[in-house]
Amino acid sequence: MVSPIKIPDNAPFSPEQRQWLSEFLGTMLASASGGAAPQAGPSVPVTVLFASQTGTAEGLAKKLVKTLKKGNFEPSLNDMATYDRERLPKEENLLIITSTYGDGEPPDTALELHTWLMADGAPSLEGVSYSVLSLGDSSYPDFCQCGTEFDTRLAELGAKRIYDRVDVDVDPDEPYAVWSKAVIALLSPAAGAVVTSGAADEEEHEETGFSKKKPFPSSVLKNHNLNGPGPKETHHIEISLEGSELSYEVGDALGLYPENPEDVVDEIIAGLPFKAGEVPTSTGEEVSLREALIRHYDIGNINKSLIEKWQKRSGSPYLRSLVEADDRKQWDDFCWGRDLIDLVLNYPADFTDGEEFVSVLKKLQPRLYSIASSPKAHPGEVHLCVGIVRYDSHGRKRGGICSTYLSDRLKDDTKPGVYLHHNLAFRLPADGNVPVIMVGPGTGIAPFRAFLEERKVTESKGANWLFFGNPHSATDYLYKDELEGFVADGTLGRLDLAWSRDQKEKVYVQNLMVKEGAEIWKWFQEGAAFYVCGDASRMAKDVDAALLTIAKEHGKLSDDDAAAYIAQLKKDKRYLRDVY
Numbered sequence: 001m002v003s004p005i006k007i008p009d010n011a012p013f014s015p016e017q018r019q020w021l022s023e024f025l026g027t028m029l030a031s032a033s034g035g036a037a038p039q040a041g042p043s044v045p046v047t048v049l050f051a052s053q054t055g056t057a058e059g060l061a062k063k064l065v066k067t068l069k070k071g072n073f074e075p076s077l078n079d080m081a082t083y084d085r086e087r088l089p090k091e092e093n094l095l096i097i098t099s100t101y102g103d104g105e106p107p108d109t110a111l112e113l114h115t116w117l118m119a120d121g122a123p124s125l126e127g128v129s130y131s132v133l134s135l136g137d138s139s140y141p142d143f144c145q146c147g148t149e150f151d152t153r154l155a156e157l158g159a160k161r162i163y164d165r166v167d168v169d170v171d172p173d174e175p176y177a178v179w180s181k182a183v184i185a186l187l188s189p190a191a192g193a194v195v196t197s198g199a200a201d202e203e204e205h206e207e208t209g210f211s212k213k214k215p216f217p218s219s220v221l222k223n224h225n226l227n228g229p230g231p232k233e234t235h236h237i238e239i240s241l242e243g244s245e246l247s248y249e250v251g252d253a254l255g256l257y258p259e260n261p262e263d264v265v266d267e268i269i270a271g272l273p274f275k276a277g278e279v280p281t282s283t284g285e286e287v288s289l290r291e292a293l294i295r296h297y298d299i300g301n302i303n304k305s306l307i308e309k310w311q312k313r314s315g316s317p318y319l320r321s322l323v324e325a326d327d328r329k330q331w332d333d334f335c336w337g338r339d340l341i342d343l344v345l346n347y348p349a350d351f352t353d354g355e356e357f358v359s360v361l362k363k364l365q366p367r368l369y370s371i372a373s374s375p376k377a378h379p380g381e382v383h384l385c386v387g388i389v390r391y392d393s394h395g396r397k398r399g400g401i402c403s404t405y406l407s408d409r410l411k412d413d414t415k416p417g418v419y420l421h422h423n424l425a426f427r428l429p430a431d432g433n434v435p436v437i438m439v440g441p442g443t444g445i446a447p448f449r450a451f452l453e454e455r456k457v458t459e460s461k462g463a464n465w466l467f468f469g470n471p472h473s474a475t476d477y478l479y480k481d482e483l484e485g486f487v488a489d490g491t492l493g494r495l496d497l498a499w500s501r502d503q504k505e506k507v508y509v510q511n512l513m514v515k516e517g518a519e520i521w522k523w524f525q526e527g528a529a530f531y532v533c534g535d536a537s538r539m540a541k542d543v544d545a546a547l548l549t550i551a552k553e554h555g556k557l558s559d560d561d562a563a564a565y566i567a568q569l570k571k572d573k574r575y576l577r578d579v580y
C-alpha cells in the first residue's frame with residue numbers, strides 16, 4: 001500500500017500540487033522499498049552544504065549526511081565557511097540547509113559564498129541539481145530571506161531545482177523530515193527507500209531522551225538579580241539537570257519553555273466576544289482556553305502574518321489599510337511595542353469560538369539562553385544570565401514573556417521545561433594553548449563565564465582576554481567577584497571594562513578595543529580566536545567595524561585586504577559570534 005508523504009503546510013504548493021507530490025513521493029518510496037537490491041548501481045554523490053549561526057542548520061546537515069550514508073549515496077558535509085566555491089559548478093547534487101540572521105542576512109559563515117554567488121561574475125550552474133531547506137522565523141519581516149536568495153540565484157544561474165524550497169518557521173523537525181525524505185527519494189528512489197525507513201527508526205530511538213519535543217522538567221536551584229538598584233535587571237539562574245541525562249559543552253545554549261502572564265491572559269479572555277470553552281493545542285490535546293493561552297499559544301509581540309489573519313475577522317478600517325498598503329515601515333511602526341492584548345482591546349474581531357481564535361495564533365516558542373557555566377565546574381547544573389525585558393508602550397507596562405516568567409512568575413515548585421541546544425558554531429579552540437579574546441557586554445558575558453571556568457578547570461595554557469561593558473560599574477558589574485577572582489588566579493590575563501554611563505561620553509567595548517588595537521593585532525598574529533556575544537543589532541556590528549579598523553591601522557591593510565582578513569578569520573573559525 002502507498003502511504004502518501006505529508007508535505008509541510010508552509011511548502012509553497014497549491015492544494016493540487018501538494019496532493020500530487022505527496023502521492024508521487026509515497027509511490028516512489030513504496031515501489032523502491034519493494035526492490036531487493038536497492039544498493040545496486042553506482043553510488044550517488046551528494047554535497048550537503050550548510051550555513052548556521054547557532055547550530056540548528058549544522059545539526060540537520062549532519063543528520064542528513066548520516067542518513068545518506070546508510071544508502072547508496074556518497075555524501076559530503078560542507079560548511080559554507082570553508083567550502084571551495086570553485087567546486088560549485090561541478091556539483092551533481094547539492095542540498096543546501098541555511099538559516100537567516102540579522103535583518104534577513106546570511107549567517108556569518110555564509111557571507112562570503114553568498115556575496116560571490118550574488119555578484120555579476122558568478123558562474124553558470126547548469127548541470128547542478130539542488131534543493132534548499134531554509135530555516136527562519138516568521139516573526140522576522142525578512143522570513144527565510146537567505147535561503148530564498150540562494151534558491152532563486154541557483155535557479156537563475158541554470159541549476160535544476162529538484163524539489164521546491166521548504167521554508168521552516170522555527171520548528172524544523174517536521175519540515176526537515178518531509179524535505180529530506182523527498183529529496184532523498186528524488187535523488188535515488190531505490191537507495192532513498194532504504195535510508196528513509198532506517199531514519200524513521202533512528203528518530204524514534206532518539207526520541208527516548210529529553211529534547212525540544214520532550215523538555216526536561218528542571219528544578220531551579222538559585223535565581224537572583226545581579227544588578228544593584230537601577231533600571232537594569234539581570235538574573236543569574238542555576239538549574240539542575242539531575243536525572244535528565246542531558247549533557248552539554250561550553251558554547252551551547254539552553255532552550256526554556258515559558259508561560260504567559262495569567263493577568264494578561266485573563267484580560268484577553270474578558271475582551272473576547274465568545275464564551276471561553278475547550279480548545280485544541282498543537283499537540284492535539286483539548287484544554288481550557290485559559291490554560292491554552294498560558295502554556296501553548298503566543299500572546300506576545302504581534303507581526304504581519306497575525307494581523308493579516310486578524311484583519312479578516314475585524315471590521316477595522318485601519319487594519320484594512322495597513323494590510324492593503326503592505327508597507328514595511330508601516331508594519332514595523334504598528335507592530336513595535338504592541339502585543340495580542342492590543343488587538344483584542346483596540347481592534348476587536350468577531351471570532352465565534354475559542355478554536356477559531358487560537359487557529360490564528362502561533363505556538364508559544366521556547367527561548368534560548370547561552371549557557372553561563374562549564375559542566376566540568378558545575379556537574380549536573382546549567383547556569384544562565386538572563387536580561388529581564390521590561391518596557392512601557394502604548395500606555396501599558398509590558399515584559400518579555402520568558403525573561404519575566406523567570407524573574408516574576410516562577411513558584412517554588414515550578415519545573416521549567418528545558419532542553420539543550422548544541423551550538424557547534426561557538427566552541428572554544430580544541431587546543432587549550434590558543435589565546436582567546438572575548439567581547440561580551442551585558443548578558444553577552446554568559447558564555448564567557450563558562451569559557452573561563454572551562455579554561456581554568458582544564459588548566460589550559462592559552463591566554464584569555466575579556467572585554468565586558470555595562471552602564472555603571474557600581475550597579476552593573478555582573479559577576480564582579482568571579483571575574484576579579486579569575487584575574488587574581490591568572491585565568492584571565494586581561495580584563496577591559498567599558499562603563500558606558502559612568503562619564504559624560506559613552507564608552508563601549510569597541511572603543512576599548514580600538515585603543516588596544518596594537519595588542520589585539522599582536523594576539524591575532526599569535527593565532528588568537530575572537531569571540532563576540534550579546535546584542536546583534538548594534539554592538540556586534542560596531543565590534544565588527546572596530547576589528548576592520550584594527551586590521552587597517554595595525555596590520556597596515558587596505559580596505560579590501562582588511563575585509564578579506566576578517567572574512568578569513570571567520571572561515572578559519574577564529575572569529576565566532578553568539579549574537580541575538
Ligand SMILES: Cc1cc2nc3c(=O)[nH]c(=O)nc-3n(C[C@H](O)[C@H](O)[C@H](O)COP(=O)(O)OP(=O)(O)OC[C@H]3O[C@@H](n4cnc5c(N)ncnc54)[C@H](O)[C@@H]3O)c2cc1C
Pocket residue numbers: 054253300301336337338367368369370371385386387388389390391392393399400401402403404443444446578579580
Ligand atoms: C542563541 C541565543 C542565545 C541567547 N542568550 C541569551 C542570554 O544569555 N541572555 C539573555 O538575556 N538573552 C539571551 N538570548 C535572548 C533570549 O532568547 C530572549 O530573546 C530574551 O530573553 C527575550 O525573551 P522574552 O521572552 O523575555 O521577550 P519577548 O517576549 O520575546 O519580547 C522581546 C520583544 O519585546 C519587544 N521589545 C523589547 N523591548 C522593547 C521596547 N523597549 N519597546 C517596544 N518593544 C520592545 C521587542 O519586539 C523584542 O523582540 C539569546 C538568544 C539566542 C537566539
Ligand SMILES: NC(=O)c1ccc[n+]([C@@H]2O[C@H](COP(=O)([O-])OP(=O)(O)OC[C@H]3O[C@@H](n4cnc5c(N)ncnc54)[C@H](OP(=O)(O)O)[C@@H]3O)[C@@H](O)[C@H]2O)c1
Pocket residue numbers: 387388389400441442443444469470471498499500501506508509510534535536538539540542543580
Ligand atoms: N531578544 C530580546 O528581546 C532580548 C533579550 C535580552 C536582551 N536583548 C537585547 O540584547 C542586548 C543585550 O542586552 P543586555 O541587557 O545584556 O545589555 P545591553 O543593552 O546590550 O547593554 C550592555 C552594554 O552595552 C552598551 N551598548 C549599547 N550600545 C552599544 C553598542 N552599539 N556597542 C557596544 N556597546 C553598546 C550599553 O550601553 P548603553 O545602554 O549605555 O548605551 C551597555 O553598557 C540588548 O540590546 C537587549 O535589548 C534582547
Ligand SMILES: Cc1cc2nc3c(=O)[nH]c(=O)nc-3n(C[C@H](O)[C@H](O)[C@H](O)COP(=O)(O)O)c2cc1C
Pocket residue numbers: 051052053054055056057058098099100101102103104105107135136137138140141142143144145170536579580
Ligand atoms: C538575532 C536573530 C536574527 C534572526 N533574523 C531572522 C530573519 O531576519 N529572518 C528569519 O527568517 N529568521 C531569523 N532568525 C531566526 C533563525 O533563522 C532561526 O532561529 C534558525 O532556526 C536558526 O538556525 P541556526 O541555528 O542554524 O542559525 C533570527 C534569529 C536570531 C536569533
